[in-house]
Amino acid sequence: MIEIESVSKSYGGVRVLDDVSLTIPTGGITSLIGANGAGKSTLLSVASRLLPADSGRVRVDGMDVATTPGPVLARRLAVLRQENAMSVRLTVRELVAFGRFPHSGGRLTREDSRQVDEALAWFELGPLADRHLDQLSGGQRQRAYVAMVMCQGTDHVLLDEPLNNLDMRHAVQMMRMLRGMADELERTVVLVVHDVNVASCYSDRIVAMREGQLVAEGPTSELMTPELLRKVFDVEVEVHELAGRRIGVPWS
Amino acid sequence: MTRTTGRRSGAAPALSGQARRRRGVQRWHVAVALGALALAASASLFVGVGDLTPADLLDPDEAQARVLWTSRVPRLLAILLAGSAMAVAGLVMMHLTRNRFVSPQTAGTTEWVGLGIVVATLSFGGTSVLGKMTIGVAFALVGTAFFVWLLQRLVLTDVVVVPLVGILLGGVVSAVTTFLAYRFDLLQSVDVWMNGDFSGVLAGRYELLWLVLAATVVAYLWADRFSVAGMGESFAINLGVPYTRVVMVGLAISSIVTAIIVVSVGSIPFLGLVVPNLVTLAMGDNLRRVLPVTALTGAAFVLVCDVLARTIRYPYEVPVGMIGGVVGGVLFVWLLLRARNRAL
Numbered sequence: 001m002i003e004i005e006s007v008s009k010s011y012g013g014v015r016v017l018d019d020v021s022l023t024i025p026t027g028g029i030t031s032l033i034g035a036n037g038a039g040k041s042t043l044l045s046v047a048s049r050l051l052p053a054d055s056g057r058v059r060v061d062g063m064d065v066a067t068t069p070g071p072v073l074a075r076r077l078a079v080l081r082q083e084n085a086m087s088v089r090l091t092v093r094e095l096v097a098f099g100r101f102p103h104s105g106g107r108l109t110r111e112d113s114r115q116v117d118e119a120l121a122w123f124e125l126g127p128l129a130d131r132h133l134d135q136l137s138g139g140q141r142q143r144a145y146v147a148m149v150m151c152q153g154t155d156h157v158l159l160d161e162p163l164n165n166l167d168m169r170h171a172v173q174m175m176r177m178l179r180g181m182a183d184e185l186e187r188t189v190v191l192v193v194h195d196v197n198v199a200s201c202y203s204d205r206i207v208a209m210r211e212g213q214l215v216a217e218g219p220t221s222e223l224m225t226p227e228l229l230r231k232v233f234d235v236e237v238e239v240h241e242l243a244g245r246r247i248g249v250p251w252s
Numbered sequence: 253m254t255r256t257t258g259r260r261s262g263a264a265p266a267l268s269g270q271a272r273r274r275r276g277v278q279r280w281h282v283a284v285a286l287g288a289l290a291l292a293a294s295a296s297l298f299v300g301v302g303d304l305t306p307a308d309l310l311d312p313d314e315a316q317a318r319v320l321w322t323s324r325v326p327r328l329l330a331i332l333l334a335g336s337a338m339a340v341a342g343l344v345m346m347h348l349t350r351n352r353f354v355s356p357q358t359a360g361t362t363e364w365v366g367l368g369i370v371v372a373t374l375s376f377g378g379t380s381v382l383g384k385m386t387i388g389v390a391f392a393l394v395g396t397a398f399f400v401w402l403l404q405r406l407v408l409t410d411v412v413v414v415p416l417v418g419i420l421l422g423g424v425v426s427a428v429t430t431f432l433a434y435r436f437d438l439l440q441s442v443d444v445w446m447n448g449d450f451s452g453v454l455a456g457r458y459e460l461l462w463l464v465l466a467a468t469v470v471a472y473l474w475a476d477r478f479s480v481a482g483m484g485e486s487f488a489i490n491l492g493v494p495y496t497r498v499v500m501v502g503l504a505i506s507s508i509v510t511a512i513i514v515v516s517v518g519s520i521p522f523l524g525l526v527v528p529n530l531v532t533l534a535m536g537d538n539l540r541r542v543l544p545v546t547a548l549t550g551a552a553f554v555l556v557c558d559v560l561a562r563t564i565r566y567p568y569e570v571p572v573g574m575i576g577g578v579v580g581g582v583l584f585v586w587l588l589l590r591a592r593n594r595a596l
Contacts, residue, residue, distance in 0.1 A: 050486050074492030081486050087350050088482045089537040098480060102492045106476035106540065132536055152491075 001026045002156060002190070007046055007056035009039075016042045018212040019056070026155070028204035029182050029189045031220075033196055035233050039212040040192045041082065041160050047190075048079035048158045060156060074102035078152040080145055082160040082192075086133065092144045093129040096120055099151030119151035123177060138165035146174065150181060157181065160192045175202045196237070196248045200224050208232045224248065282545060289552045293332070296559050297324045301567045322455040330453040330461055331558050332551045334513045335523065337464035339550025340471050340543060341506040342524025343532070347482035347539065348502045349403065351414045352532075353588075355525035356396075356510035358415035360422035364395030365514040366446050367429045374436060381515070385460060388515045392507035395425065400503060412588065448520035448573030450558055461516050464509045468547060471505050475539040478502050482537065520554060520573050522580025527553050529587050553579075 002024040009017040017039045024030050032040040045051040047058050049065040058065045060077050078099075090098075096119050100112040108116070120126050123143045133141055142165045149157060162178065163171045179202055181187045193199045199206055199220070206223040208215040210232050216223055224246035229237040237248040298304055302319040304312075312320065342355035349359075356362055368391030369384050376383040399418055406417065433442040471478070480488050481498045488495040510524070531546045557575040564570055 048490070050489055069492075070489065070494055071492035074490065079486070079490050084484075084487075086483055086487070087352075088347070088479070089532065090479075091536060091538075094536070094538045098476075098483070098491065101476065101480060149490075 001061060002047055002188070003059045004043070004047060005057050005059075007043070007053045007058060009042055009046060009051065009054050016212050017046065017053075020209075020212070020214050021056075022207060022214060022217060024188065024190060024207075025205075026188050027182065027186060029178060029191060029202060030205040030207060031191045031193045031199035031203040032207045032209060033193060033199050033232065034209035034215075036194075037211075038209040038232075040209055042212075043209070044079070044158050044160050044190065044192050045081070048077060049073065050079060050081065071102050074152070074154075076154050077156040077158065078149040078154040079158040080149045080160065080162065082164055084141075084145055089132050089134055091130050091132055092125050092136070092147075093120065095133060095144055096125070096148045096151050099148040099153075102152060115151055115153060119147045122150065122180075123147040124173075139167060139170045142166060143170070143174070146177075154187070156188045156190070158190045161194065162191060163193070163195070163198065171198075178202070196224075196229065196233075200246050200248065221246065282548070285545075285548055285552070289548060289555070292552065292555050292559065293328055296328055296331070296555060296562075299559055299562050300324065323453075326455045326458050327450050327453045327558075328555075330450055330458045330517060331554050333461045333464055334517055334520070335551035335554030336547035337468045337509045337550075338513055338520065338523045339527040339531075339546045339553070340468050341509040343528035343539070343543060343546045344471055344478055344502045345506040345524070346528055346532075347478050347537070348499045349400065349414070350482060350484070351411055352529055353412060353415035353525065354418060355415075355528070356392075356506055357519070357521055357524055358422075359396060359399045359418040360425055361392050361396050361399075361507055361510045362446075362514055362519045363422035363425040363429065364391040365511045366442065366519075367391055367425050367432075368511070369445055369515060370429050370432050370436075370438060370442060373438060373441070374432070381457075381460065385512060385515045388511040389508050392511040393504060395421075396503050396507045400499075444518075446514070446519050446573075447571045448518040448576060449569075449571040450517055451569050451571075453517065458516060460512060464512050467505050467509045467512075471502070472540075472543050474498070474501065475543050479537065479539040482539075518571075518573055520557070520580075521577040522584050523550060523553060523576055526580045526583040526587065530583070 004020060004022040006019045006021050007017055008015065008019055020043060032043065034040050042051065046053045047065070052066065060073065063073065063076070065073060093116065097108060097116045099119065100108060100115060104112045120129050123146065125144060125147055128136065128140060133144065136144065142162070146159065146162055149159070162174055166174055175198060178189055178191070182189045191203065203220055205218065206220050207217040208223060208228060215232050216228055224239055226237055226239050229239070229248055235250050237250045239246050239248050297320070298306060302323070304316050304319055304324065308316050345355055345359065346352055365388045368388040371391070372384040372387035399421060402417065403414060429442060430439070433439045477493055477498045480491050480493045481495055481502070485495045488498070527550045528546050531549050532542055535542050535545060554572065554576070557579060558572045561570045561572040561575045
């Protein structure tokens, strides 16, 4: 469970997060949606202690992220940002193995190696395991990063735009894998997603933001309505039921 | 996971046994390199004006024993210590600044040590090695910190510009050193101090170099942390690594090593830059694996340069820094051209 209590954050006088309070329950996939600059990524960064909040606090399973020692938190919560320009030349296996660092401190135990193999297999990276990251396509690299985060074995996994760089096939595959992480491995997955329909089809809960404030949060089915989407994105969006899913169509 | 095993069994063989074999540098490569280094090291014991052959080792007379223990062995140890530590210092610095072209020689660290030596000489006279070393270390730390501070404030899009800023900074510091040296009639001494040269290494006058071995061991123990920090701040925080502290410790290690080496034997241009680049080019950037090989290669690089320096104009010696500058410079240009083509 992630509890966010009246968190505010400003960049150079601009309030990016304005007194946001939110509880993300354990289990399932929660998607943060909102227009560009709504504060989704900032909220994710603050929740994962990549950014300090100006005020308010965030607790993960009761532990304050600002004061809990880094290694302790790293075993409970994993985060991947959107921009991952990495100049380091590692093989895919080495990268994924670094996900075990909070547990093993670099000396992999047999259990760690098993987890690395599992994460590689889960993301179908086996054949690429010994390639260097700079020899991969953007999509393959993105999968390797997510595999590393999964390998960290944390209850909470926070991902900022995990579909970045992925083509349609791999985007669908990624969302299925994340669904699997939530359903089979019982992880709590939090995503920043810009495509409303991805959020609608794959997540259990939606958190909608606008101009640094929380607009609404709740089960996906309750939030996928034309009224709410207009409020969040400032665009008329029709919502149609298609094969049991709610699909928003903004091009009307 | 059970759901996926059947469908993905095709990938399984790639994960096991043979397929895990590293491409690029393998264990036997390292073994061969170690053997070559040992051979070159023993050969270097017998290069010099004093007559000493391998056969003499069985029954050395007094003069030969003195040559061996006061000059040849200390010189070899100094070469191995300085070469390995300097290469590792470059490797660590390159990782922590996340730029392949940043090393103590391109970040101005070496020049700051030079200024420190002159300041120490002016304040304590020329005799105190410990004084020179302390002030040299202090100047190296301040100078490197200043460079890193500058980097954080400049928006530099091209990787090659970063070391240029460092070289520029080094040039300014070096100009100040020259000015001071000129005013106080130390120009020649500065030249001798700065140019890497092992001919002055004698028993009793190089022992402080053992400190760099300690620093290198610490760097190895922290290798994984440096790797993680090299992935970037958010990766580091995510993995529970205190980013700022690790970067500071790493840069401090690099600066201290540089200062001790420059004060003891002088500067060997490009060593900390070219060697880590060549090794990581072949082996990738996982520091735990790369660091020992970098240390060995650094030692070998200096050893070869030193043997060349001692034989090229036998019985006279050319400063090893000059040989290192020529060999390293050529390799550096090659690396630069390569980076341009690959758009690192």
